[in-house]
Amino acid sequence: xxxxxxxxxxxxxxxxxxxxxxxxxxxxxxxxxxxxxxxxxxxxxxxxxxxxxxxxxxxxxxxxxxxxxxxxxxxxxxxxxxxxxxxxxxxxxxxxxxxxxxxxxxxxxxxxxxxxxxxxxxxxxxxxxxxxxxxxxxxxxxxxxxxxxxxxxxxxxxxxxxxxxxxxxxxxxxxxxxxxxxxxxxxxxxxxxxxxxxxxxxxxxxxxxxxxxxxxxxxxxxxxxxxxxxxxxxxxxxxxxxxxxxxxxxxxxxxxxxxxxxxxxxxxxxxxxxxxxxxxxxxxxxxxxxxxxxxxxxxxxxxxxxxxxxxxxxxxxxxxxxxxxxxxxxxxxxxxxxxxxxxxxxxxxxxxxxxxxxxxxxxxxxxxxxxxxxxxxxxxxxxxxxxxxxxxxxxxxxxxxxxxxxxxxxxxxxxxxxxxxxxxxxxxxxxxxxxxxxxxxxxxxxxxxxxxxxxxxxxxxxxxxxxxxxxxxxxxxxxxxxxxxxxxxxxxxxxxxxxxxxxxxxxxxxxxxxxxxxxxxxxxxxxxxxxxxxxxxxxxxxxxxxxxxxxxxxxxxxxxxxxxxxxxxx
Amino acid sequence: xxxxxxxxxxxxxxxxxxxxxxxxxxxxxxxxxxxxxxxxxxxxxxxxxxxxxxxxxxxxxxxxxxxxxxxxxxxxxxxxxxxxxxxxxxxxxxxxxxxxxxxxxxxxxxxxxxxxx
Numbered sequence: 001x002x003x004x005x006x007x008x009x010x011x012x013x014x015x016x017x018x019x020x021x022x023x024x025x026x027x028x029x030x031x032x033x034x035x036x037x038x039x040x041x042x043x044x045x046x047x048x049x050x051x052x053x054x055x056x057x058x059x060x061x062x063x064x065x066x067x068x069x070x071x072x073x074x075x076x077x078x079x080x081x082x083x084x085x086x087x088x089x090x091x092x093x094x095x096x097x098x099x100x101x102x103x104x105x106x107x108x109x110x111x112x113x114x115x116x117x118x119x120x121x122x123x124x125x126x127x128x129x130x131x132x133x134x135x136x137x138x139x140x141x142x143x144x145x146x147x148x149x150x151x152x153x154x155x156x157x158x159x160x161x162x163x164x165x166x167x168x169x170x171x172x173x174x175x176x177x178x179x180x181x182x183x184x185x186x187x188x189x190x191x192x193x194x195x196x197x198x199x200x201x202x203x204x205x206x207x208x209x210x211x212x213x214x215x216x217x218x219x220x221x222x223x224x225x226x227x228x229x230x231x232x233x234x235x236x237x238x239x240x241x242x243x244x245x246x247x248x249x250x251x252x253x254x255x256x257x258x259x260x261x262x263x264x265x266x267x268x269x270x271x272x273x274x275x276x277x278x279x280x281x282x283x284x285x286x287x288x289x290x291x292x293x294x295x296x297x298x299x300x301x302x303x304x305x306x307x308x309x310x311x312x313x314x315x316x317x318x319x320x321x322x323x324x325x326x327x328x329x330x331x332x333x334x335x336x337x338x339x340x341x342x343x344x345x346x347x348x349x350x351x352x353x354x355x356x357x358x359x360x361x362x363x364x365x366x367x368x369x370x371x372x373x374x375x376x377x378x379x380x381x382x383x384x385x386x387x388x389x390x391x392x393x394x395x396x397x398x399x400x401x402x403x404x405x406x407x408x409x410x411x412x413x414x415x416x417x418x419x420x421x422x423x424x425x426x427x428x429x430x431x432x433x434x435x436x437x438x439x440x441x442x443x444x445x446x447x448x449x450x451x452x453x454x455x456x457x458x459x460x461x462x463x464x465x466x467x468x469x470x471x472x473x474x475x476x477x478x479x480x481x482x483x484x485x486x487x488x489x490x491x492x493x494x495x496x497x498x499x500x501x502x503x504x505x506x507x508x509x510x511x512x513x514x515x516x517x518x519x520x521x522x523x524x525x526x527x528x529x530x531x532x533x534x535x536x537x538x539x540x541x542x543x544x545x546x547x548x549x550x551x552x553x554x555x556x557x558x559x560x561x562x563x564x565x566x567x568x569x570x
Numbered sequence: 571x572x573x574x575x576x577x578x579x580x581x582x583x584x585x586x587x588x589x590x591x592x593x594x595x596x597x598x599x600x601x602x603x604x605x606x607x608x609x610x611x612x613x614x615x616x617x618x619x620x621x622x623x624x625x626x627x628x629x630x631x632x633x634x635x636x637x638x639x640x641x642x643x644x645x646x647x648x649x650x651x652x653x654x655x656x657x658x659x660x661x662x663x664x665x666x667x668x669x670x671x672x673x674x675x676x677x678x679x680x681x682x683x684x685x686x687x
Contacts, residue, residue, distance in 0.1 A: 169663070172659065172663055173663050173664075176628070176660055176663050176664070179627060180627055180628045180629070183594045183595045183596075183627040183628075183629065184595055184629070186594075186595070186596065187594065187595030187596045187629070188595075190596065196599065199598075199599060199602070200595045200598065200599075200629050202632065202636065203595070203598050203602075203628070203629040203630070203631075203632025203633055203635075203636060204595065204627075204628050204629045204632055205632065206631070206632035206633075206635035206636055207627070207628035207629055207630065207631030207632030207633070207634070207635055207664070208628035208631070208632070208664060210635060210665070210669075212635075292635070292669075293665050293668060293669060295665070
C-alpha cells in the first residue's frame with residue numbers, strides 16, 4: 001500500500017467514524033421515531049451517494065411492510081411483502097442476488113438492511129443504487145449495518161419513552177379525575193343548595209368531558225323526576241322517564257336498535273345512559289350527549305361518570321331529605337298550634353252552679369282529635385252542658401269541632417228551645433261538612449231551681465245517670481248524628497227530674513273504646529262498674545278514678561281523645 | 571388555602587380577568603358570575619390571565635365551556651394566558667388546547683384579537 005493510499009484510507013476511516021459518532025449522538029437525544037428514520041435515510045443517501053431510499057416498516061398485523069418514509073424517485077407501492085427467510089443469516093442483502101427480492105430491484109431498490117432491536121424485526125432500510133451505478137463495497141455495507149443497528153436501538157428507546165410518556169399521561173389523567181371527584185365531594189358536602197349542586201355537576205361534566213347535553217332522573221315520591229338537564233330542547237315525559245329508569249343494563253350506549261325503540265333519545269341526541277347506584281334502592285340514571293370535542297367515551301370514562309353521578313345523586317337526595325324534614329317540622333309546628341287553639345275552645349274552668357258539683361277533663365291524644373265539650377252558665381245560674389265527638393282526626397276534625405263550638409256559643413244567648421236549636425245546629429253542620437263527616441252530640445240544660453235536666457242526644461254515647469239503689473238511666477232521647485242529613489224530622493228532647501246524690505256522667509268513646517294489649521275494649525260495663533264503685537265520692541275523685549282505671553287497662557298514652565264530664569246533684 | 575379572587579381590568583379592546591388562588595367546584599360559581607356579567611355587558615373579548623392561578627378543577631374548566639358558545643356567537647373569545655405549568659397540565663390533559671387559545675402572554679392574546687377583528 002502506498003503512503004498516499006494509506007492516508008486516503010485513514011481519512012476515509014476517520015470520516016466514517018465521525019459519521020457514526022454524529023449519528024449516535026443524534027440518535028441518543030432523539031425520541032422521535034420518524035426523525036430517527038428520516039435521519040437514517042438522509043445519512044445513508046448522503047454517505048453512499050444514493051439517490052433513492054425508503055424505510056419498509058413491518059406491520060405485525062398483516063405481516064407486510066409499509067413503505068413508511070421514502071426519498072428520491074421510485075415506484076414502490078404503499079405496502080410490500082418481503083420474505084424474512086433470506087435474512088436469517090445476514091443483516092443485509094442485495095436484491096438482485098435473491099429471486100424472492102428481485103421484485104424490489106424492479107422498483108429500483110438494490111440493497112435491504114434489516115432494522116431490528118433484540119431480534120425483534122422492525123423493518124428494512126431499502127436503498128437504490130449509487131450514483132453512477134458504482135457497487136456498494138463491503139465496508140460501506142458494514143457502515144450501513146452499524147447505522148441501522150444504532151437506529152434500531154434508538155427506535156426501541158423512543159418507543160419505550162413514548163410508552164412511558166403515554167402511561168404517565170394516563171396516570172396524570174387518573175390523578176386529575178380523582179382530584180375532580182375529591183373536589184366534588186368537598187363542594188357537595190358543603191352545600192345543601194340544590195341549585196348549586198346542579199350547577200357544579202354541570203360544570204364538571206362540561207369541564208372534564210365536554211358534555212353539554214345531559215339529564216339526571218331520579219324517582220321521588222313514586223314519580224320519576226328530571227332533577228336537572230342541560231342542552232335538551234324540551235323535557236322528557238313521565239312515561240319516557242319511566243321507560244329509561246326501568247332499563248336493566250348499567251351502561252347503555254344508544255345504538256340504532258335503541259333509537260328505533262326510544263326515538264326521543266335521538267331527538268335529544270342522547271348517546272349514553274348510565275345507571276346510578278342509589279342507596280335507597282330506587283333507580284336513578286343519567287343520560288349523556290356526545291362529547292363536544294368529538295372524542296368517544298371510553299371504558300374509564302364510564303367509571304368516572306358513574307362516580308360523579310353518584311356523588312351528585314347523593315347530595316341531591318340529601319337536599320330533598322332536608323326539605324322533607326323541614327316540611328315535617330313545619331307541619332308539626334302547625335299541628336301544635338292547632339292543638340293549642342283547639343284546647344282554648346274548651347272551657348278553662350268549670351263554672352259554679354247552684355246544686356251541682358262539676359268536674360270535667362279532656363285529654364287529647366297525640367294527634368289532633370275531634371272531641372269537644374262545653375259548660376256554659378247562663379245569667380240565671382243555669383248550666384248548658386255539651387259533649388261531642390267529630391268523626392276522624394287531624395285538622396279536618398278540629399275545624400269541624402271549632403265550627404260546632406262557635407254555633408253553640410252563638411245560639412246560647414237566644415232563648416230558643418233545644419229541639420229547634422238542635423235542628424238549626426244540624427242544618428248548619430250538614431251544610432258545612434262533606435258527606436263522610438258527622439258529629440255525635442249531646443247537650444243538656446240543668447235548671448238549678450227546678451233541679452231538672454232537659455236534653456237532646458244526637459247520636460252520642462248516652463250519658464249515664466246513676467242513682468243510689470236504682471238502675472242506671474241512659475240519656476238517649478234525641479235523633480240522628482249531626483251533619484248526616486238535613487233536618488227533616490225534629491229532634492226529640494227529654495226532661496228528667498234530678499235528686500240529691502244523682503251522678504250524671506257524659507263521656508266520649510275514647511274511654512269506652514280504649515284498648516288493652518289483647519285488643520279488648522274498656523267498654524261500657526267497666527265504665528259503669530267504676531262509676532258505681534265510686535258513687536259516694538265527689539266528682540273530682542270519680543273523674544280521677546275513671547282515668548286511673550282506663551290508664552291501667554290500656555296504658556298510656558291514650559290512642560284517642562278522652563273526654564269525661566261528671567256532675568253530682570247536691 | 572390561598573384565597574380565591576378575580577380581578578378585572580380592561581386593556582385596549584379586551585377585558586382581562588386575573589384569577590387568584592384555586593378555581594374549584596366551590597369557587598367556580600364566582601367565575602361564572604363574572605363571565606355572565608361580562609357577556610351581559612357585551613364584553614366578549616376576554617383574556618384570562620392565570621399567572622396567579624394555583625389550581626383548577628374540572629368544574630372550573632366547565633365554566634369556560636359553559637359560556638364559550640355564547641361568547642363566540644357574539645364574535646368574541648376567551649383566550650387563556652400565563653398559566654403555571656401545573657395548571658396548564660390540567661388544561662392539556664383534558665384536551666383544552668384544541669378548543670381554546672392558550673397563550674404565553676397577554677400581548678399575544680391582544681394581537682390574536684386584533685388579527686381576528
